[in-house]
Amino acid sequence: MGHVFYLLLRRLRAPFLTIIVIYSISTLGFVLIPGVDDQGNPWHMDFFHAFYFVSFMGSTIGFGEIPYPFTAAQRAWTMVMIYATVIGWLYSIGKILSLFQDPSFNRLMRRTTFARRVRRISDPFYLVCGFGYTGKRLVSRLDEQGIQLVVIDIDPLAIDELEAHSLGLAVPGLCGDAADPDTLNIAGIRRKNCMGVIALTNDDHTNLAVSIDSKLVNPDRLVISRSQSAANTANLASFGTDYIIDPFETFAQHLVKSIREPYKHNVSDLVINPHHKVWASPYQDTSGRWIVCGYGRFGRALDKIFRRHEIPTTFIEIDPTLRGAPEGTVLGMGTEEETLRQAKIESATGIVAGTPDDADNLSIILTARQIRPDIITVARQNLSSNKPMFRAAAVNLIMEPVRIIADEIFIRINTPLLMDFLECLQARDEQWARELLIQVGEVVEDQPLDAWSFEVDAVQCPAIVDCLGRGKAVMLDHLCRDPRNRENPLPAVVLLLKRGSTRTLLPDPHTEILAGDEILVCGKHRAEGSMKWITGNYNVLRYIRTGVEAPGGLVWQWLSAKREKPPAARQ
């Protein structure tokens, strides 16, 4: 507030001085000019009456000549002073109004308001730098989970959009350069309740600056950064950035995994992306040669990782020498039949359309399909708004850098236990993943899968902690029972149990829960609420454990009877 107040006062100096000078001259004039009273005697106005007269003359030019009719000299002075005061007021008011429209003043006002809003946040929050496509997706997903956020973006349009975005929580947004320490400062990077910093700007250097600043303030705090080059990735890693995402590298890994270990890939995609669509690859032969159109950042990342996994690849690139494409690269766009035939599309297993232009990518896919209707298609979708077109093209695997980055960051913040799960998954074989897919598929049917985690402590699971404190055992199976009728299972699967440093995948349902356990569950969204009920309500947990209805059962029975009816009616 300080800055704005001082600026306001400073700008008000000239208008105030103008008014004071005009009023004092005017008042003095009325005191000095002789008048005549009602008896015709010479008379001088005193300061009190003079100031009274000037006050209403300046603002209303009304009320007439008081206390006695004016002489010609007094009238002349009044005339001059009417113009002087009116001009003085017009100037002053104009000056004040223009101050409120002044861009630099407005910027300062917005900064001040933003700083105040950040200061008022008492809950833990995350700072997101960059509100582009990725930022938008991440912010709305985290917001859905009730996680408080603060956003910085250099583009004023992005901040306008943030304000227009209907989010659940009030998200303070500031238009400013995230590389500027002062901006980061007022965005709360130095605050204790800032749980993590996420650098998502388009500029590697800015992301670097944000990450360094955060690590200097608090080395233990979570820092997630996007990176677009290998050099920058190495730099970020050197000072301990917790998680660095290169969208192209990440997707290249996804793609290889889906080619080599399709079931495991499906499992990880299932838990990461709620609207996961099972890719047909497990049922197709993916072992042959691939064609990749475009040798930019994405092409290079694919080249590196395909080489490591010894997957034969043919590249198509319009300027192979400039981009340093490997030998055997076919010259062209890939959008023409001729080029695709040169790349021997007839004998290829799949084609990856990886250019930075969505229209080109779609054209590549459609041309390739015309020659080989059964080819596996993978397309890079650059703009979120082009989603319907990619959907309509029925591409087998859509690579959307925006979605990849946002989802990866989201699970790291919302359910870090999922990362443990994915790590454990690596050690398992394809058969195991396949069985898990079937099991989860039976539970969630065709609805979106949700994953959530909780720790057995007094805050998140008061009922369980209470039970354990009385020496009564609670089993994992108890969590997966319908609180309304314990004979029915909840549509949920316990994926992982973390106890200290031991992690158990798909733990036995009869495992007893101990205080301090971390549990990862996936299932239908509605199961999450029921499970929270079990872990948080002592009566519900007792019913699940013993089958005995809780005291105060009248209300309870009425409720459960009411809740049981609708499903019955549906059947």
Place this chain on the structure above:
Amino acid sequence: MNAEKVVFAFFILLALTFNFGFFLGDIDNPEHHHVYELYAALVVSLIATVMKFGDRTHMGAVLLATSLVADLQLILAAVVWAAAVNFTETGMDPEMMASIVSLSGGALVANFTSVVLLILETMMVRH
């Protein structure tokens, strides 16, 4: 030479001198204290105050405070004067005059403090 400083020093010193001129004389004798001098002291003091608006330095803030004190005293003195002349049956009497002059005396102390601070600031800049 800083024009802003010159103008401010001029006004703050002028406020002091006007006020001193008004203050001089027997405290309860209306003939020794002229209303024009009080008026000049008040106007000049107001101008000096506005000139310190928005000064973010520590000295600037203190100077703003002292001249606000002077304004307050002088405005009170002017109000008492107007009340004595216009609202009472007797008009200006020695008792009223004494309270007006003592109020202006308070303003004089504030003006004097401002000038001392100004001199101190100037000396600190020189060294």
